Amino acid sequence: MLIPKKVLFKVLKIGEFWGKSLGKCMERYQEMLEDEMNISFIANNKQRHLLKVELDRLRNTSIQKHKKGGRQHQEFIKKLENAMYHWNVGLDRHKIQAKLEQKTIENDKILLEKSKLENTISYLSTENEKLIEKLKKQSESEKSNLTSTPRVGLKRKLSDCTPSYKSKVRKFESQKCKTSLSFLKEFNCQPISVNVMRDNGRPNVITLVDSDKSVKDDTTSLSVDEIEELNMLIYVLDSFNISGNAYHEISMLYHSLPRSYKLSQYILHLNSGFDIRDTPDGSGVQQSLKVRLEAVISDIVSDNPEFAPENVLKIKISGDGTRVGKHMNFVNFTFTVMNDSKCVSVQGNYPLAIVKTKEAYDELRHALTDLRNEVRDLQGLKLDIGERSFHVKIYLGGDYKFLLMALGMSSIQANYNCIYCNCSRNERCDLSKCWSLTDKEKGARVEYTCQFVSRGKQHKRSQVKPRQSFSVVNPLLFPEIPLCDVVVDILHLFLRIMDKLLALLITELRTVDNISSQRSLSAGVLDKTKLKCIPQFENVLQNIGVKFVFFINKNKEFEYTDLQGPDKEIVLGKLQIKDLGLSEERSSQIQEVWNQFSVINTMLKSRCDVNELVEKVDAWCSLCWLTSAGTLHHTFTYSGTTSQSS
Known part of the structure; x- marks a missing residue:
C-alpha cells in the first residue's frame, strides 16, 4: 500500500x-x-x-x-x-464498503444543503447588484489615491536614491502600471512586465506579476557580460560542488555577486533547451537519438561543410555499466559520430540515457524500449539535415560484458563466449585452427537464435527453459544491427591484455624472489630488503612516473596497486624489462612480447592494413606461447582472486 x-x-x-x-x-x-x-x-x-x-x-x-x-x-x-x-x-474490504456507504449518505445530505444554498445565493445576487455602483465609486477613489506621486525625491535621479527608496518607487511604479493596464482583463490578458528606459540611459523591466503567482524570467534582458559572468559562476559552483543554499548565504554577505534568484532563473533557462524524459520503466532518464543526432550533425556541418562527403553517417551506440555505491549501479549509453574527427576524444561522446540498474538483460530490455525503436527506425534511413541528406548506418560498441548481454549471450564463463564465432573454450588456445566472422563453414555466427523447448500445452511459458544455441539465451537487443557492425571497444581490450601481461610479469618476478608460495606470506609482512626483483620493479615504475607499490593485505595475500589506463600506456611504452633483475635471455624474450604488443596497439589506433594486422597478431600469439615456457599455464593469485591465463 x-x-x-x-x-x-x-x-x-x-x-x-x-x-x-x-x-x-x-x-x-x-x-x-x-x-x-x-x-x-x-x-x-x-x-x-x-x-x-x-x-x-x-x-x-x-x-x-x-x-x-x-x-x-x-x-x-x-x-x-x-x-x-x-x-x-x-x-479490510468490508469496512471500506461500509465507509463508502456512509460517505454516500453524507454526500446526499450535502447535495440537499447545496440546493438550499443555491436558492439563497440567487436571492443575494439581486442584493449584490445594488452594491455594484457603490463599489465602483470606492474603486475610483482608490485609483485616484494610487496615482498620486510621492513627494520625496522628485528632483533627484533614481540612481542617486537609497536602496529602500528605490524599492518603494519600484513598487509604486508596478502598482501604477497595473492600474493603467487593467483594461486588458476584458480581453482575457494579463500584463507580465513593462520595458522602460531609465534616466541613466539603461533599459529596465518593471515586473507586474508577483513571484508567488508567476516565475520571473529576466534572462532575455541579460547583457553579454552578465551571461559570461553567470556561465563562469555556474562552472565554479559545479566544479567544487557548492550547493545553491551555500551560494545564497554568500551572496547575502557580498552584494557584488549576482543574486541567487537570477542564477536559478538562468539555470532553468539553460535546462529548458534539453529534452530529457524518463525511460519507459522509470528507472532512468533518456534523450531522443534522432533529435540529438540532428542537433549534433547540424553543428558539425556548420563548422565543417565538407563533413562526410559520401553522405553516410556512421553512428556507434555504446553502453557501459559502473558501480557508484554498495547497492547502486548505473548503465550509461552514448553515441559517437565516427565520421567526426572528435570521435576518439571525450568531446565526441554524446550521452543518450542513464539507467539505474545492473547490466542485466531483462532490466535493460524494458528500459531501452524507446532507444531500440529509434534504432530500428533510423537504421538505413535517409536523414535530411539542413541542405544535405545522409544515410544512417548504426554500429554497436562497448566493453565485452555489455556486448555479450546485448547479443543475448550467457556470460564470459560460457562454453561459447565469442560474439563473432562458435569457438569453444577448449579450442581457444589451438592456433592452428582458423575462425571467420562471415564464413559459416569456419564457425562464423551467421545469426543469433534462442530456441525454446516445448513441454506440452499444460506447461506455462515461465516453466519452459531455453535450449542454448552456442550460449545464446536471449533475443538480440538491437536486431537491426548486423554482426559485422558490432565493435569491441579497443580501450577495454588494451586494459585487459595489459592486466594479463602485468600479472604474468609479476608472477615471473615472484618466482625469482621465491615468494610465489602462500606459505611465505603467512607472517603478514613483506620484507623487501630480502628481495631482489620486486623492489626493483617498484623503483623502475616510480622512475618513469607511475606510482606502484606491493603490499600484503589483511587476509595475508600478496597484492599490488591497480593501474589506470594512462599509467598502463606509460608502462607499455617506457618499461625496460632488463632493469628488473631477470636474466638477460629471459628479459629479452619478455621485452619482445611487450614491444610487439605495443606495435599492435599502435596499429589498432591508426588506419592500418587488415592483413598486416592479422599477421602481426598471429606472430605475437605464437611468440607469447613460446616465450611463456609454461608460465601461461600457471595459476596465479591476482587481487584476491585466482585466474587461469590462456
Missing part, C-alpha cells in the same frame, strides 16, 4: 502523538490515518512497528530541520509532497 508521506506527517502533527512515544498508541494512530484516507487496514504488531519506525524518522527529521531554520523546514515539508511510503499491509 503506497501512502503519501505528507498524509503520515499530517496525522502525526495534528494528533496527540507529537510529544509522546508511539509505542503504545499505534492503534490509535492507525484509526486516525484510516479516517484521513477513508480506508481500513489489516495490520499486525510487526507491520505497525515498521510504520512506527518511519513515523519516528519523520518526527526527528522535522525537529532537526526546525531547529536549523525555517528555510530547511520548508524544504523538508516540500519534499514530502511527492514522497511515498510503502506499507505492506492488506485492506
Whole structure:
C-alpha cells in the first residue's frame, strides 16, 4: 500500500502523538490515518512497528530541520509532497464498503444543503447588484489615491536614491502600471512586465506579476557580460560542488555577486533547451537519438561543410555499466559520430540515457524500449539535415560484458563466449585452427537464435527453459544491427591484455624472489630488503612516473596497486624489462612480447592494413606461447582472486 508521506506527517502533527512515544498508541494512530484516507487496514504488531519506525524518522527529521531554520523546514515539508511510503499491509474490504456507504449518505445530505444554498445565493445576487455602483465609486477613489506621486525625491535621479527608496518607487511604479493596464482583463490578458528606459540611459523591466503567482524570467534582458559572468559562476559552483543554499548565504554577505534568484532563473533557462524524459520503466532518464543526432550533425556541418562527403553517417551506440555505491549501479549509453574527427576524444561522446540498474538483460530490455525503436527506425534511413541528406548506418560498441548481454549471450564463463564465432573454450588456445566472422563453414555466427523447448500445452511459458544455441539465451537487443557492425571497444581490450601481461610479469618476478608460495606470506609482512626483483620493479615504475607499490593485505595475500589506463600506456611504452633483475635471455624474450604488443596497439589506433594486422597478431600469439615456457599455464593469485591465463 503506497501512502503519501505528507498524509503520515499530517496525522502525526495534528494528533496527540507529537510529544509522546508511539509505542503504545499505534492503534490509535492507525484509526486516525484510516479516517484521513477513508480506508481500513489489516495490520499486525510487526507491520505497525515498521510504520512506527518511519513515523519516528519523520518526527526527528522535522525537529532537526526546525531547529536549523525555517528555510530547511520548508524544504523538508516540500519534499514530502511527492514522497511515498510503502506499507505492506492488506485492506479490510468490508469496512471500506461500509465507509463508502456512509460517505454516500453524507454526500446526499450535502447535495440537499447545496440546493438550499443555491436558492439563497440567487436571492443575494439581486442584493449584490445594488452594491455594484457603490463599489465602483470606492474603486475610483482608490485609483485616484494610487496615482498620486510621492513627494520625496522628485528632483533627484533614481540612481542617486537609497536602496529602500528605490524599492518603494519600484513598487509604486508596478502598482501604477497595473492600474493603467487593467483594461486588458476584458480581453482575457494579463500584463507580465513593462520595458522602460531609465534616466541613466539603461533599459529596465518593471515586473507586474508577483513571484508567488508567476516565475520571473529576466534572462532575455541579460547583457553579454552578465551571461559570461553567470556561465563562469555556474562552472565554479559545479566544479567544487557548492550547493545553491551555500551560494545564497554568500551572496547575502557580498552584494557584488549576482543574486541567487537570477542564477536559478538562468539555470532553468539553460535546462529548458534539453529534452530529457524518463525511460519507459522509470528507472532512468533518456534523450531522443534522432533529435540529438540532428542537433549534433547540424553543428558539425556548420563548422565543417565538407563533413562526410559520401553522405553516410556512421553512428556507434555504446553502453557501459559502473558501480557508484554498495547497492547502486548505473548503465550509461552514448553515441559517437565516427565520421567526426572528435570521435576518439571525450568531446565526441554524446550521452543518450542513464539507467539505474545492473547490466542485466531483462532490466535493460524494458528500459531501452524507446532507444531500440529509434534504432530500428533510423537504421538505413535517409536523414535530411539542413541542405544535405545522409544515410544512417548504426554500429554497436562497448566493453565485452555489455556486448555479450546485448547479443543475448550467457556470460564470459560460457562454453561459447565469442560474439563473432562458435569457438569453444577448449579450442581457444589451438592456433592452428582458423575462425571467420562471415564464413559459416569456419564457425562464423551467421545469426543469433534462442530456441525454446516445448513441454506440452499444460506447461506455462515461465516453466519452459531455453535450449542454448552456442550460449545464446536471449533475443538480440538491437536486431537491426548486423554482426559485422558490432565493435569491441579497443580501450577495454588494451586494459585487459595489459592486466594479463602485468600479472604474468609479476608472477615471473615472484618466482625469482621465491615468494610465489602462500606459505611465505603467512607472517603478514613483506620484507623487501630480502628481495631482489620486486623492489626493483617498484623503483623502475616510480622512475618513469607511475606510482606502484606491493603490499600484503589483511587476509595475508600478496597484492599490488591497480593501474589506470594512462599509467598502463606509460608502462607499455617506457618499461625496460632488463632493469628488473631477470636474466638477460629471459628479459629479452619478455621485452619482445611487450614491444610487439605495443606495435599492435599502435596499429589498432591508426588506419592500418587488415592483413598486416592479422599477421602481426598471429606472430605475437605464437611468440607469447613460446616465450611463456609454461608460465601461461600457471595459476596465479591476482587481487584476491585466482585466474587461469590462456
